[in-house]
Amino acid sequence: MKYVNEFRDPEAAQWLLLAIAETVNEIGSTKDNPIYIMEICGGHTHTIFRYGLDRLISSGVKFIHGPGCPVCILPKAIIDECIKLVQKPGVIFTTFGDAMRIPGTHKSLIQAKAEGADVRMVYSPLDALAIARSHPDQEVVFFGLGFETTMPSTALSIQIAAHEALKNFSVFCNHITLPSMIKLLLDDPYTKLDGFIGPGHVSMVIGTHPYDFISNDYRIPIVVAGFEPLDLLQSVLMVLKQVRDRRAEVENQYARVVSEHGNPLSIDAINNVYEPSSIIQFLDFKEINANRLRIRNNYSNFDTERKFSINRCIKTVNLIEPKGCACGQVITGQTKPIECPQYGKGCTPEIPLGPLMVSSEGVCAAYWQYSGIRTTEISI
Numbered sequence: 001m002k003y004v005n006e007f008r009d010p011e012a013a014q015w016l017l018l019a020i021a022e023t024v025n026e027i028g029s030t031k032d033n034p035i036y037i038m039e040i041c042g043g044h045t046h047t048i049f050r051y052g053l054d055r056l057i058s059s060g061v062k063f064i065h066g067p068g069c070p071v072c073i074l075p076k077a078i079i080d081e082c083i084k085l086v087q088k089p090g091v092i093f094t095t096f097g098d099a100m101r102i103p104g105t106h107k108s109l110i111q112a113k114a115e116g117a118d119v120r121m122v123y124s125p126l127d128a129l130a131i132a133r134s135h136p137d138q139e140v141v142f143f144g145l146g147f148e149t150t151m152p153s154t155a156l157s158i159q160i161a162a163h164e165a166l167k168n169f170s171v172f173c174n175h176i177t178l179p180s181m182i183k184l185l186l187d188d189p190y191t192k193l194d195g196f197i198g199p200g201h202v203s204m205v206i207g208t209h210p211y212d213f214i215s216n217d218y219r220i221p222i223v224v225a226g227f228e229p230l231d232l233l234q235s236v237l238m239v240l241k242q243v244r245d246r247r248a249e250v251e252n253q254y255a256r257v258v259s260e261h262g263n264p265l266s267i268d269a270i271n272n273v274y275e276p277s278s279i280i281q282f283l284d285f286k287e288i289n290a291n292r293l294r295i296r297n298n299y300s301n302f303d304t305e306r307k308f309s310i311n312r313c314i315k316t317v318n319l320i321e322p323k324g325c326a327c328g329q330v331i332t333g334q335t336k337p338i339e340c341p342q343y344g345k346g347c348t349p350e351i352p353l354g355p356l357m358v359s360s361e362g363v364c365a366a367y368w369q370y371s372g373i374r375t376t377e378i379s380i
C-alpha cells in the first residue's frame with residue numbers, strides 16, 4: 001500500500017535499529033542503566049507492541065507508556081455523573097464507543113443502556129447534533145472527551161448548534177489539554193524519563209510550540225512522531241541523539257502531517273468555545289491541575305453542566321478505585337500493566353476494571369492484545 005509500506009520497510013527498520021544500538025553505545029546506557037523514553041500517545045503504544053519494537057530495540061532503551069489516551073484518564077466519578085444524566089427522563093446520551101465501556105463506581109454506560117437508558121454510540125458530535133434535530137422534544141447530551149484531537153469537532157458542533165439556535169443539545173465537556181498532562185508528569189517526583197515521543201494527532205492540531213516548555217524549563221528532549229514502525233524508530237533515534245549530544249529540543253519527525261504552528265482553524269474553534277477551568281481529579285486519588293476545559297459563557301446554553309445544574313466541585317467527589325487497581329501508576333509510567341495485581345485476574349478486556357483495559361489506545365489493552373501475557377507477574 002503506497003504511503004504505508006515505505007514506513008514498514010524491514011531493511012530500513014534494520015538500519016534504524018543498528019543506528020539506535022550504536023547511539024546507545026555512545027551514550028553508554030545499558031540494560032541496567034537504560035535511557036527511559038516515554039511515548040505519550042496510546043496510538044504509539046499500540047504501534048510499539050503490534051510490531052514488537054520493545055523487543056527489537058536495544059536493551060539500553062526502555063519505553064515508558066504515557067497518559068495520552070483520552071478514555072484512560074477519565075476517573076470513575078465522571079462516569080458516575082454520566083450515569084446520573086442518562087437516568088434523567090427525556091435525555092438521549094451520546095458518546096463514542098470506547099466511553100460506553102468505562103466502568104463507573106457501580107456501572108458503565110453500556111450497562112445503563114442494557115437497563116433501558118437511551119445511550120447511543122456516535123462517531124462524531126455532528127451525529128449527536130443530527131439526533132437533536134430529529135428529536136426536538138428530547139434533550140440530547142454529547143459526552144465530549146479527549147485531548148486537542150477531538151476538541152475542534154466538539155467545538156464545531158457547539159458553534160453549529162448556536163448558529164441553528166438548537167434548544168435541546170448540550171455537551172458534557174471533559175476535554176483536557178495534553179501539555180498540562182505532560183507538565184503533571186514532569187512535576188511528579190516519581191517520574192523517571194530522559195525523553196519524550198510526542199503525540200502525532202494532538203500536534204497536528206496544536207503544532208509543536210506548546211511543547212517548548214519541556215525543553216526550555218525541564219531540559220528534556222521531545223520528538224513528535226508518526227504512527228508507523230519506522231516513524232517510531234526514527235523518533236527514538238532522534239531522541240537518543242539529543243541525549244548523546246546533551247541537547248534538549250522540540251523536534252518534529254512527523255513533518256509530513258504536523259506543522260510548527262498547527263491547524264489555525266482548529267485552534268480558533270478551540271479558543272472560541274472553551275476556556276481553562278481549574279481541577280479535575282485524576283485516577284488513583286491524585287488531584288491535578290490538568291486544565292480541563294469548560295465551555296465559555298457565550299455558549300452556556302450548550303453546556304450540560306449548567307443546563308442540568310451539575311455541581312462538579314471535584315474535591316467533594318468520592319473516588320473509590322477497585323482494590324489492587326494500579327491505573328494511576330500505569331498511566332503515569334511508574335508501573336507496567338503486568339505488574340498490576342488485577343491484570344488478567346479481575347481485569348480483562350471482556351470485563352475491564354479500569355479504563356486502560358477498555359480503550360483501543362489503552363496500554364493495558366495493548367499488553368493484552370500483543371504481549372501474549374495473560375496473568376499478572378506479581379501476586380495480590
Ligand code: SF4
Pocket residue numbers: 324325326327328330337340341342343344347352353354355356357358364
Ligand atoms: S490491569 Fe486493569 S486495573 Fe490494572 S492498571 Fe490496567 S486497567 Fe487498571
